[in-house]
Amino acid sequence: MKNIYLITIMLVLAFFGCQDDSYDAPNEFSDTGFYTSQGQKPLEINIFEYISFTNLSRGYIDHKWTIDEGNFFLKGPFKSRDSSEIFEQKIINPGDTTSTDKTIHVYFKESGQQKVRLYNVFDEYVEFRGFRDGSPYTLAAEEREGNWVIDTTFSVKVYDTIIPEIQIKQNDIVIEHESNDTIYVEAGDFLEFTDITTIGEPTDRWWFIRNDLDEGVEHQPDDVIASSSDEVAQIIFKRLGKFEAGVNVSRQGQNIPGDFDQYLVPRPIKVIPSSKPFELTGDIVELEDETISVPFNGEFAPFINKESFFEVEVNGTVFPVASVTINEDDATFLDIVLADPIYRPDVITVTLLSGSGIESTDTRTPVAFADAPVIMHDVNLLGDVFGSFEDFGAPWQPFAPAWGANEGGLEWTDERAYHGDYSMKMSMVNGERCAAEVYLDDPIIFEAGVTYEVKYWMYVESRDVLPNEIGLWFLNEWRQFWNSPDKPAGQWLEQSFEVTNAQPLARLYFRILGGGQNYVAYFDNFYIVKKEVRP
Structure with a gap:
């Protein structure tokens, strides 16, 4: 009995281009095997390209390659810059x-799953040993008409040439986009x-206006x-003029x-006054630099010295406005800068008075408004990934300390x-313990001597008997922020703590301990930020 091993060797396409199709396998190869110009990668290729296959088997009495109809055999040699036009000639x-032939070069002109079959016939029993999905396997030869056959089929994924196809809607109505008429x-x-x-x-696209x-x-x-880069992109046109749309x-x-x-929409787009x-x-x-950003539904025409038409109240007091300018990157935004600093806890409103003389680029006058609230800049030092549970809870994990694994219910929902x-x-039926952690x-x-706020939000769903403790821990220093479980049910409540001179934080640990009966609570939006206080 002969033992047969699969040998796959990484070769570049140029190697095959220099080989004679009557290539003889070196003596050190096992009794059977093959290699491809794709090496150990999955057999995936663009249409109108080729893959080379070589049969390294020895001692067979017959063999043949078979390919699907619509694909072709090529005659080498090849050059690295050869195109489909050259392949057609070969x-x-x-x-x-x-x-x-021992070595074949298969030119794929059909897309989808294509097959290349290697049929080897031996006069004695053989076994084929190889790897599939990282695990070894053995394929025994089958006896057919007094001989022994190893029948191998390679599946090749052939990708078709991309042909962009798009749809355009205006006011929820699909519009024809292949004419030359202006939109x-x-x-x-x-x-x-x-x-x-x-x-x-x-896999990707990029729309551009x-x-x-x-011409030229x-x-x-x-x-x-x-x-x-969205599959469905709603693109706002803010600037007057004539534009071209396209997608890569x-x-x-x-x-x-x-x-x-790339597809360019043949219909030009003309933006007219609204x-x-x-x-x-x-x-x-x-914004982070204390600029107040005010968005409008159109671009502003240049202006100067209009600060007196904007009133900004901070905690009920009108603060002097240092400047009002058009944002350099997006002319639909006004940037307001105050003469004095502002702080995260401040409550700020903005009023635009009538008669400013400011206009949009399409000559519209802005509508006056009063006491519009400002959303203050906020930075959660934990970040969205670690401070929330949007990725099905990841990277949070159940925590199993010395007192044992979670006994109560713990899930991200x-x-x-x-x-x-x-x-x-987190759920407790008969006093079970629950704990979770995140690295x-x-x-x-x-910063030394600086106070930080630590917060999270809690919602109690049911509470027959209260547990003994709800605690958030800073590890590795084992600093605990204790929270009373005695909260009214049916509402989200903020839990807030302060910490100064804490060691570097690399790990959070959160738990409910002891005695709770039918206690079910939700926790969300863990938050750490440097505390700001208006002097």
């Missing part, structure tokens, strides 16, 4: 689907672009005024053969949440 025996859009309105490409199995230039003028990156559709990823194509009021849209927010969609749920990617370094 097709041998068009229409043949079998070959007895008219009012300033501040949007078009909805949808990537419906299927041919070529794309750019200035419509004269080369586009520059600065010509792009809006973009999106691509396929990319580890071990996936890449491809790319018939809607020029007004505040969305939330006014404080979308049954209710204070922020986002998920929260942590931070980077420790939080606390």
